[in-house]
Amino acid sequence: MRIDQDVKLDYKDVLIRPKRSTLSSRKEVSLDRDFTFRNYVPDFPENVKDYQYRGVPIMAANMDGVGTFKMASELGKQGIFTCLVKTYTAEQLIEFFGNGIDRRYVAMSIGTSEADFNKLVAVYAGAAGGLKYVCMDIANGYSEHFAQHVRKVREAFPHLVIIAGNVVTGEMTEELILNGADIVKVGIGPGSVCTTRIQTGVGYPQLSAVMECADAAHGLGGHIIADGGCTCPGDVAKAFAAGADFVMLGGMLAGHDEGGGEVITKYYLTNELEPIQKMSGIDMMREFPKVEEKQFVRFYGMSSDAANTKHFGGLKDYRSSEGREVLVPYRGSVGITVQDLLGGIRSTCTYAGAKTLKQLSKCTTFIRCTQQFNGVYASNDK
Numbered sequence: 464m465r466i467d468q469d470v471k472l473d474y475k476d477v478l479i480r481p482k483r484s485t486l487s488s489r490k491e492v493s494l495d496r497d498f499t500f501r502n503y504v505p506d507f508p509e510n511v512k513d514y515q516y517r518g519v520p521i522m523a524a525n526m527d528g529v530g531t532f533k534m535a536s537e538l539g540k541q542g543i544f545t546c547l548v549k550t551y552t553a554e555q556l557i558e559f560f561g562n563g564i565d566r567r568y569v570a571m572s573i574g575t576s577e578a579d580f581n582k583l584v585a586v587y588a589g590a591a592g593g594l595k596y597v598c599m600d601i602a603n604g605y606s607e608h609f610a611q612h613v614r615k616v617r618e619a620f621p622h623l624v625i626i627a628g629n630v631v632t633g634e635m636t637e638e639l640i641l642n643g644a645d646i647v648k649v650g651i652g653p654g655s656v657c658t659t660r661i662q663t664g665v666g667y668p669q670l671s672a673v674m675e676c677a678d679a680a681h682g683l684g685g686h687i688i689a690d691g692g693c694t695c696p697g698d699v700a701k702a703f704a705a706g707a708d709f710v711m712l713g714g715m716l717a718g719h720d721e722g723g724g725e726v727i728t729k730y731y732l733t734n735e736l737e738p739i740q741k742m743s744g745i746d747m748m749r750e751f752p753k754v755e756e757k758q759f760v761r762f763y764g765m766s767s768d769a770a771n772t773k774h775f776g777g778l779k780d781y782r783s784s785e786g787r788e789v790l791v792p793y794r795g796s797v798g799i800t801v802q803d804l805l806g807g808i809r810s811t812c813t814y815a816g817a818k819t820l821k822q823l824s825k826c827t828t829f830i831r832c833t834q835q836f837n838g839v840y841a842s843n844d845k
């Protein structure tokens with residue numbers, strides 16, 4: 464046993480230092496990025512350009528209530544990417560990808576089973592050129608068979624961009640890229656509904672994981688996704704500033720219409736009194752406690768009891784749940800949330816003096832902090 468004494472950091476441990484900047488408005492900041500992919504072989508004339516991806520490099524996670532067809536259609540309009548949940552059937556996926564969907568911003572997701580491989584074969588054939596990205600992720604990207612599986616998919620599908628994960632260290636990022644991944648998904652344990660660190664004691668502070676994996680990936684011409692742990696637009700900006708090419712969001716995109724979850728209404732008695740209450744048409748001159756109505760949507764980790772019960776009829780007896788189930792506030796359409804998010808990141812860029820998102824990491828100096836914001840009124844938010 465040994466202890467690595469290097470300090471490793473999370474988003475909450477740093478702030479971005481403001482710098483002199485010639486930018487006068489957030490409008491001047493471009494959040495679009497262009498990427499070419501290391502291992503992917505373009506198959507379409509549209510891809511034989513200087514870039515093979517152009518968009519706002521934010522991704523909706525392949526989680527129930529987030530990685531849905533509706534979410535993909537909505538976010539795709541703004542150039543934002545969606546990794547679909549693994550539980551869509553081949554038929555559903557063929558219909559979706561075969562339907563002229565803008566394939567630039569959507570990936571289907573698979574695990575490592577034989578059935579998943581066969582599903583990919585079927586969807587690729589059935590979608591007739593409509594599928595460009597596949598996201599292969601398992602909770603522990605360190606198992607040997609995972610890299611082998613990435614290689615198998617790379618050999619079978621040279622014309623797919625492969626996203627693979629999850630890992631948190633440079634050497635495993637390199638291993639996946641050398642086995643055929645174009646984009647490596649980084650994050651073990653930081654997620655909003657993840658309990659891996661509690662159940663297993665395993666993990667890696669996310670900001671440091673992103674910095675180290677980005678460094679390893681970029682050295683080989685690969686890319687990374689900072690997956691999990693972003694709680695606010697500032698965290699997303701910090702992830703980009705730390706070198707992430709893409710940032711994947713679960714909780715921050717949960718609770719919206721496009722996620723498709725049932726809206727649950729709850730009633731709370733407040734401490735306020737209402738002076739007059741109409742009862743059966745008669746004005747009662749009495750004071751009644753005011754009842755407040757709040758709306759929520761269920762959100763759960765994909766390794767939680769809830770997800771296992773929904774998709775697989777319960778947890779297998781050798782596994783424990785590594786995710787939780789929560790109620791998140793219902794937030795209407797995702798468009799407003801996205802606007803708020805992009806506004807925040809644009810503002811970060813103006814503070815740091817970055818004209819484009821690409822420049823942000825080069826312009827960034829992180830400062831270690833002991834308190835990242837003043838939370839005195841945080842619970843008073845309306």
Ligand code: 5GP
Nearest residue numbers: 524654655657691692713714764765766786
């Ligand atoms: P968030 O943006 O909500 O903080 O994190 C989203 C990420 O959490 C997902 O992209 C995925 O990597 C991870 N995740 C989703 N469900 C689970 C789960 O049940 N357990 C664990 N350990 N991680 C999960």
